[in-house]
Amino acid sequence: MTAPTGKAGQTGQAGQTGQVAPSGQAEKAATPLWRNRDFALLWSGQVVSTTGARISATAMPLLVLALTGSPTDAGLVGAAATLPYLIGHLPAGPLVDRWNRRRILLVSQVTAALVLATVPIALWLGALTVAHLAVVAFVHGLCFVFFGLAEAAALPLIVPPAQLHTAIARNEVRTRGAALAGGPLGGLLFGIDRALPFVTEVLSYAAASIALIFLRRDLQEETAEPPEPLWRAALTGLRWIWRHPLVRAAILLVTASNLVFQAVILVLVVRAQAGGASAAETGLMLGIYSGGGMLGAFAAGWLHRFFTPRTVIIGVNWVWAALLPLFAVTDEPLWLGVIGAATAFVGPLWNVVIVGYFALLVPNQLQGRVTSASKTLSWGSMPVGSLTGGLLLSGLGARGTVLVLTGIMLATAVAATASPAVRGGGQSG
Template identity: 25%
Template sequence: MEVETSKPARPKLLSQFTAPFLQSRSFPYLWLGQLISILGSSVTMVILPIIVYTLTGSSTTMGLIMAAYTLPSILMLPISGWIVDRYNRIHIMLFADIMRFIVMSIIASFIFTDILSIQALFVLVALYGLLEGLFQPAYSAVRASVFTPEIRNSANALTQISNQAVRLIGPSLGGLLITFLSAGWGVTLDALTYVGSFICLFYLRKLLPFHKKETTPDSDWRKDFTEGIQILKSNAWLWITILAFSFINICYSGIVIVLIPWLFKVHLELTPYVYGIGITCSGIGAILAGLLFGTRSKWSNRGLIAYGGALLSGISLLLMAFTSSPFILCALFVLEGFGIMVFGLIWETSLQELVPQEAFGRVSSLDMLGSFALLPLGYILVGWLADIIGGTQTIAIFSSLGILCVISIMFIPGVRKFD
């Protein structure tokens, strides 16, 4: 009897990560647009602290700069969530890309002409933060509509893996640019990436039709805002995690954004390129987390896994205060990136599962508002305390506080039993 032969099945891992490209016409445009812009942003995030410390040498000023970036974004979020759910989300993203290109071009020109002052940097960074507060809820809502249930885990994992892969290049590229050329070239690269993102979104708008939210005569932004809050209150996992990370983000982000650059440049007197390698190692850890997460379409005990990742990240930051070895610091960055990416992937997929598409803009903005509302205060506090008692002591204090918060939340049934 003749036996029918078949072609070997594609490896499961490969099929998981090719599914978004094969099953969604919109995914490649959204994926590529963000990938391009993240390259520029990752370069700038390495260069910006170097610029600030070169101009002032003050961790307090670095904290204030990050507060100037974050505060306008936070103030914009309640309004942007309402805008995103009522108007064309792709058009909102296109407008934000144009404006961010202009802002970064101005910063680059000021650097090239040697007229950049810390005051001008405050204003431009604040404007950039305002645009981020408009762009991010729109991007989250578009992503939720493109990442349909059959590709959701793999699409989220693939997006994060590719973003982190770009961040492997970006920090090292930023370190090279500022070491051998100037900061202006890195900021110029960032500006140009928004042009690439704009082109991808321009084509995406044809594939993703806009369905305008139906309104009633008594419908206004306050009622819509309240509706978003009710959706969050209906699920303990959502509102508890948002409240918890309003504090955890202060502890972790304050260290990573304000004090880790200080640790490398000022305390250990390492070159900018070594700092870039350290940030790159965080990206390596995040890629490993994405690869692991994307191998399965469903995970059990997601609440414990997510907060376990946040715990690993906090422990890694704590240990950074007690070493001067660049090799050990890079290894800790791998663990930090792995842990926080595990949390981020589970959080993003849970939002996409639990939040109705027509309300996603408002809920996403509330998520960002709750998680990041206190970050400006946190940046200022971390920078101020580091100048008073020392940077390494401040790293130890804030990482310990974050770890204690994570452990406490893991005992809450709504988090521990989330599956």
């Protein structure tokens, strides 16, 4: 499943977990990660499905613009795709801790494939509407929520603690590499036939589902605690976050940056189209953008050991605040992609450092609940970002929209620098 471009919002302090490695992980600690069979299966399957998802993600706004020519409609469909991040994460987290995680992974992929298959069918029948695309986007987003929570909760059971940061870095490479390939491919396939990107994604999900069938490891850690009521379990994750000031501060800060970058993607697509860029050129622009993220993912796998969460939280926000105004300077797809690549380069460092510390801090039996609470807050701003981007583009144009988004990002960087929790390094309250 895809990952949002500015994904983050989880943090913690290493060495505070008190967790004991699950049975069998001590023996696996000396095994190179690429020889870990279950990790290799999960990783390679998701390379295929994430690439397919990025192809259709590139094609979706192009399809909406081709149907209606309205940035507002494109923003509405984008909001439908991300609305599950706001309303789905909190109830999904306790279920991920309670249900069979392997089954959640498989059902999420199969359901996403089936719902996406309706798009090319409707296109061939001449019956496709914006409302249909919004429903497809919403269900696909809900599948992503369940899959992402289950994968995050299962990862500490698939790899030993000593390799967790490396595994997260590999997943960053997977996501950014898929976006690098998926952007140009999405534009190219859309230029050939509007249905092709969605057919490709359906096939990629089918291939990833086959890989999931062959996972061997138990992805659930036994617990003697009786299951809580769903509403109380959801609040457990929120309470855990509230007790950790650095976690709380990082989530609030990344909520703002996720809103900004959700809008930025739509701004780039609309601006490139207004400048006369073809679908293939728009896809190439997004591919260059994602290429920066892939380079950043490779770099983060080595650099993460030199940075503390405090340094990353403050530094990354200031880099974004400095780069965003450059989107107002040019409408050339190539340069828009290069500027985007610079913003994307630092994103993986945030994910590897912050999410890695977070994964070590949270007990595995709470992973689903805490991660879902975190993403409800940090990713819940994404539908607002899509709607805001569409409305600002219709009212202010591309340059005006970039300036508004820059102002939000600048305020976020100032807040990160001034935050006592960030400056204090995250002492628990």
